[in-house]
Structure formats: C-alpha cells, structure tokens
Amino acid sequence: MVWSRTGNPSRLRPGSILLTWKASTRGGMDVTALLGLATTEDTLAIWPTLNGD
Structure with a gap:
C-alpha cells in the first residue's frame, strides 16, 4: 500500500x-x-468529505 498527499505517482506497480x-x-x-x-x-x-479519526 502506498500513501500519498500529492496525488498519483507516475506509475503504480501492479498489485499496489x-x-x-x-x-x-x-x-x-x-x-x-x-x-x-x-x-x-x-x-x-x-470517499468524498470523509470525516473521522
């Protein structure tokens, strides 16, 4: 799993x-x-407008 605050990287590895x-x-x-x-x-x-912890 990859976390990103900036959007898509150039290419996701298959299965990521x-x-x-x-x-x-x-x-x-x-x-x-x-x-x-x-x-x-x-x-x-x-998930638009997601709220919570």
Whole structure:
C-alpha cells in the first residue's frame, strides 16, 4: 500500500494500492483508492468529505 498527499505517482506497480487525500471544500477529506494493474490503474473507491479519526 502506498500513501500519498500529492496525488498519483507516475506509475503504480501492479498489485499496489494508492490512497490519496486532499482537503474537501465542505470540510473533511476527499479520499481516493487506486489499484495498479499490469497496463493501467483502476479506481477502487472514492470517499468524498470523509470525516473521522
């Protein structure tokens, strides 16, 4: 698993999961999970305005 505050790295290794987050305009954080595949990346989930610990 890879954590990033700056967004996508240039290329995810196959099988890697990237979590990115940025401050939401409505409070909380917008979080995205990406999965690296052999030839592309696929969005696994998006959590808009996520709040919590």
